[in-house]
Amino acid sequence: MNNQYDVVILGGGLAGLTLALQLKQEEPQIRIAVLEMRKKEAPNSAHKVGESTVELGTYYLREVLGLKDYLDEYQLPKIGLRFYFSPQIKEQIDQRVELGAKGTLPVPSHQIDRGIFENELTKRLLNMRVDVILGARIKAVDLNEIEGHTVTYSKEGQNYEVTGRWVSDATGRVGLLKRKLGFEKPLEHNINAVWFRVKGEVDVNDWSNNEQWANKLPKGLRRLGTIHFMGTGYWVWLIPLVSGNTSVGIVADPRFHDFSEFNKLDKAMEWLQKNEPLCAQKLESYREDVIDFRILKHYSHHSGRFYSTEKWGVVGEAGAFLDPFYSPGTDFISIGNTWMSDLILRDYRGEDVASRSIIYERVHAAFFDSWVPIYNQQYELFGNTQVMVSKVLWDWGVYWGIPTLLFTNKGYINLEVLRALFTSRNSLGTRLGKLNSQLQQFFRQWAVCSNEPYINFFIDFFDIPFLKKMHLDLEIQHSVEGLIAQCKENLEILEQMAAEIYRRVLAEQKGTPQNMKINPYKASLELSKEELLAQAEEKGAIDTAAYIAKDLEMMWLKEKLAV
Template sequence: MSRQSGTDSMFAGVDYDVVIAGGGLAGLCLAKQLKDEHPSLSILVCERERSPIPLSAFKVGESTVEVGAHYFAETIGLRDYLEEKHLEKLGLRYFYGGGGSGLHEEAEFGVNRFLPAKSYQLARGSMEEHLRVVVEGTGAVLTQGVKVLDIDLGEQDAAHRVTYQSDEEGSQETTVTCRWVVDATGRHRLLQRKLGLAKRYPKPHNSVWFRLEGRLDTDKAVDAGRTDWHDRIHESRWHSTNHFMFEGGWVWAIPLAPDHTSVGIVVSDDLHPVTKFNRIEKAIDFVVERVPGFDPAIRELPVLDFRVLKNYSHSSQQVFSHDRWACVGDAGVFADPYYSVGSNLIGYANSFVTEMIGRDHAETFDEGFVRYANRWFLSLAEGLTLNIQGSYAFHDNAVIMSLKTIWDYYVGWSFSDPQFYGKTYLDESASTTLSSLGAHAVSTQGTIMNLFQAWARSYRGVFDFDYIDYYDDLPTLARLFTQNLPGSETPAFGAVLTSVRDGLDRIEELAHVIFYLALEDALPERLEEIRSRGWLNVSAVSLDPERWEQDGLFAPKSRARLDEVKALEEELRSLYRTSSAVGK
């Protein structure tokens, strides 16, 4: 391997401008993004695994959602490859039951056709193998079969030193210097461990997963004679990221091209100790108990791999540094996988690093931007995980979880996602404006989460449903989704601002409706009293009437829009029927 000359680089006096420790999904995408935006950069990627990579039994993290898919397709330029080699995803799909007499009897929340913005199910082995070729085609240097032994960070303006060693017998250690070093070593987290930056979440959650050779088809879990159940979905459910929900956790089933299936178990440790499923035989039994209809197919398909991961989620005190180092992918944070946001976080972190390196070359790189980037990115990752893991105890409650998912989609599709498409998060001034605008919604997010938790503890069962299509059956949500989708050009800040304002109004109206529904189930005697008070301060909603005045529930902080609330309530109530088995 020949070293790059500093005279041909953006920065002089080093072997490489950037060394990326780790050539997985995050590291390879970063190398491609950096070379696309700054072609003169000299880049070395050090990767431990040699080609060829196992195509279907390799790494977890196959499911993408719209932001991550957009990052891979447009920012990294892989749209044609994704369309040809990977499966389009039929959205996220949820079944609430935990093991009954039949899957057709469980409430289902999903979509019946592919959404306007594409997302994909990734076969990680073939994806990363393709990226290796793409990255080398940009002129970056990719060295395989090497282990990064140490990263010696230079102080102030001094170069960093990266030491690695080949897996070939008798090989010697190699040390190179660089202006920037990026840790993309995955869960090895070389820099995070060395610098003592690791942060754990308060409650451990565990996971196991395995890949099967062949289709574990959700549609085939229900007898073909159940035509009403089969006919309500126009496409095959196999194409969805299928979640099978139960108290304390969920099982996933994800399709992989050409005909393989990824299966995983994700649980809160306090409700389901990992010893229940830490061997493949026990894991399959655990799935069969909770997903009616998967037996015997799940036992007949060959198992390609199996892995146990305890206490999977982590964060960091810091992932970006003014001293020109960064941690991306799992080397920085690992959010809860429930909403398939791992690829989103790769896109955000890699784009921050690309922005920082560009500013460094332009001599406009300052500590203020680094502090902002750390705060923004880590707040996003940690907020996602805490919000998700706060609901595991009532994952089997179809009504509350469907409303929580609707709430989360409102927040994601109308507030978070436009900031990625508009790249406003890379502009501290624009981002500060949006954050100030959304401060009330952010405070309401925690309040609504507390409301869901309290409602689950006192749930009586006034409502139920069979199937909700979160796109076709929710026109307001569908409008928020489509109006924020990116076009051929990055939207101007004014357009993003207008759309976000619209979304924040709809979020506030949704909070009113969710509060009404919670009261009707848990405190029906107080519902009309609350309605009579009109517009509320939704950051103070709760199921504790003694706190309503004290918390300022009846002191709203925004313009009343009761007609809009009424219309949205009609929209949401049409999704549910009143149960005749209240309290049973």
């Protein structure tokens, strides 16, 4: 085994293994060591969370890493995220408002058994002559850009040293470099989670005797989605695994659900009986077949650093992690690995990457910060059906319209694109962040004013034409000029979408005209009717777009629970 490397990766989980694969595929001669504390193969249904991927992370795995054929053959397809609202009728799944796809999606995603997947990645790397060293417990990291970084690790009682031109920390929540160098950064978002696996398939399509409801979708389709059962302050997930097992999770805001109420298996089952009784009932038969149980308190964390001009960086959860609600974990790994590998490879080929390191770090931090409002203080909305339908559709539009489109078109490593979209005070990225933050705040205001018990409704985002187009556009490859233009067009659509949501709610709650001009960056339910009318006359207020209004008409719920 060598002890001189171009790159030493600390940690052989999903982030570290995929980074090594990305580097080796791009540059077959690069010398890589991956130091992983695990001593042997990961078990099937591994004791990890993060099985569900969405479009950005899936593109990375399938197209960037070339794992398309493997994923299609050995992992499960995913039929999107599927939400069940209407917490007033938790025991009648066929009457809950359901938001999800009616068929297979053209832009794919997957449900991944992490143990099986990480073992496959390890095997591939070994075949590519990457030194994946299992049972390696890291003892020290001495950073020295001039002479090479030195990493000391122990294995089977012996100490070893390796040096690398680059060091990438992929140690997950251990955050080795973050702790060593002291760049931890607090994050206000405070949510707790538990999760466990059960042996066997759990299919919510069997949870009702209503044949009309069960037959609304093709058999097996509902099971392949990432299921979200929603209620105030919490959501519960069901995720199928290719091993034939099912992942179950509870994620809850301690302001509404104290962690001590569900932080052990028996307590978690009692909590489900209280908060999702039908789910608890259906899982009871699997009680003796629980494979594992894990807890994670206050899982969100930030990072003060990502990429250093001194040739080190952090990827995956060794950097920052926000929330699992929209399955973004693989997305953040994908973007971080893309920046990290671009720096390493450019340096390997002789380019000075100091300025890129600074730019990528700033954009990464801004990108993460722009996503915080989507989750922070939003769990209080999870029991409000109409607000959450609107929020989920909005969040999907934002996700597809710009960040995912940028990734599928290599925009994050194109300095021309980054300068055009993120560097000026009124840049597209800045405007999107402000627009999203304003609307997330509006959702909270709206939830205080109205929480009608809507029931018996199904909505598929593909029924909303402009959202469908954003999703399909992810498969289009643009020129640099075309990518910038498409992002600008999508931001204008999102401004119109936000304005239409404001317009509808303000008319109901404040009595303003339904065709009133709206400034989507300033509208608020805290303003009076007179202030809103005055705002409509100011610069920045926009007229209604007829096609957006028409498209969004189908997201407004109609049938209410009879009281």
